[in-house]
Amino acid sequence: MRAPIGFRISNRRKSLKISQAGLARLIGISPSYLNLIENNKRDIGGALLNRVAAHLDIDIDELTGQSEQKLLQDLEEAFADPMVESLPFQPDERRELVAQYPASAAALARLHRAYGNAVSNADAYADRLRSDPLLSQLLHRIVSGVTAIRSSAEILEDVPDLDDAERQRFLSAIGRETRALSDVARNLIGQFDTSSQIRRSVSPVREIDDLIIERDNHFPTLEHAAEELRAEIEGHGAFGVATLTALLDKRFGVTVVVGGPPDEEDFPGQYRFESAGRRMWFHGATTLATRQFQLARLFGELAAPDAIAEALQSAVLSTPTARRLASRAIGSYLAGAMVFPYEQVLEDAEGCAYDIDHLRQVYHASYEQVAHRLVTLRRPGQQGIPFGFLRSDPAGRLTKHFPLPGLLLPNSGHACPLWAIYGAFRTPDVSTRQVVRFSDGSRYLFLARTVQRRTASFREQVVASSVMLACDVLHADRTIYATGLDLNDLSADVPVGPSCRLCTRRDCASRQEETLSPSGDSSRTRAPLLPAAFALGDPG
Missing domain, CATH: 1.10.10.2910 (Arc Repressor Mutant, subunit A)
Structure with a gap:
């Protein structure tokens, strides 16, 4: 979900008591075009966004609303949870919640994360009960101890003619088994406490x-x-x-x-x-x-x-x-x-329009190392293009990522199969670019390429990975990878989603999972040929 950059420009301009015509003259555009920008009817990015930020004396991050984008991303994930996805949410409900009640939105996001942690902890305990031999043995001893105690107690209760020696023997057995059972229970609780500490944060990557x-x-x-x-x-x-x-x-x-x-x-x-x-x-x-x-x-x-x-x-x-x-x-x-070095690499990156192949030659570095460094050029007053970073293995599983606020990324598993990060595997060692558009209208430039480590012998398998940089299309014109692209031609965009589970595009032919419809409508993906309410042989 794109933040209302134009509205922020307008509010900041008015707070500084600068006229629309005055700001337009300062940044070198017409007042009518600035009016379209301030009403969020035109995108703004690249050098123009930098000029606006400089003349309004405001950080680009405040204009683009990166913190709000992160909160929107968290809410998007929370609202797509199977527990609540069937509720009749309004299309702009999340955005309005973040804009009007940011604290409440943050509370919902934190509660959803806590809920996810609790569910994962429960799954972890279930897995331990099923697979941990020590826990299995402890539980078996508890069952055996309870059985022995019950047996002795039933004898004491059902056999009235026991002499004192026999009765004392059964009472001693009950006491012995009870003490043993207590020790086993303490060990079991200790195992669960240890497991809980180990799994207290179910997602270190999220931290x-x-x-x-x-x-x-x-x-x-x-x-x-x-x-x-x-x-x-x-x-x-x-x-x-x-x-x-x-x-x-x-x-x-x-x-x-x-x-x-x-x-x-x-x-x-x-x-x-x-x-x-x-x-x-x-x-x-x-x-x-x-x-x-x-x-x-x-x-x-x-x-x-x-x-x-x-x-x-x-x-x-x-x-x-x-x-x-x-x-x-x-x-x-x-x-x-x-x-x-920061200043040197920023100057070189701007000078070559972020040509990664050129930079890797200058610094004797790998493609992935250069991509990593470009993600970190965020010094206030000396900022590079804000990039997100992803890496995938050949199975499509995301193995590393540096988030970009606003770009909804799955926290684990697979992303949208249409993303360039997967298309790069079809053309190894060749950069793949694409302009994508999400269902909320946000647009990004994706750049991906395969990388692989050098093998030491014929017997070693070559396992390639794919790395991808992503930036808002507002900044695409500052890169060499926008050469030859008409960034204003929306018809050339690739319609994508974050992942099949979180995607709202019901007509996507590449969908691999059922859609999570806010309206609760049944999905037509992999539906039976015959309606569920109709069976062969039913009367017409």
């Missing part, structure tokens, strides 16, 4: 998403640390694998080894830092881009632990898994900021 969106995917502390570390490295030679290798050895006693076996037999990864032996090992098949990035990451984590800790200090990370993933993400961010 990482919240951290990234909260910081607008930009960490000034890490950027500053990266500048200092880059300067230190370049003080010993040109930035690259050779200088990083020498400096890691000199400052931290780390030896870099390329090829040969890792310290752990059958280790499946392409690189590994063996902390005990201070040894950074790389698979012989790794590319120079991978070695440069991972050596920069290791140097950053060893040289700037305080900067990493500060970046994570206020983050809400409730599980060890979430903390591990967040620490890895922050370490990779720091490495990216070292390999691609």
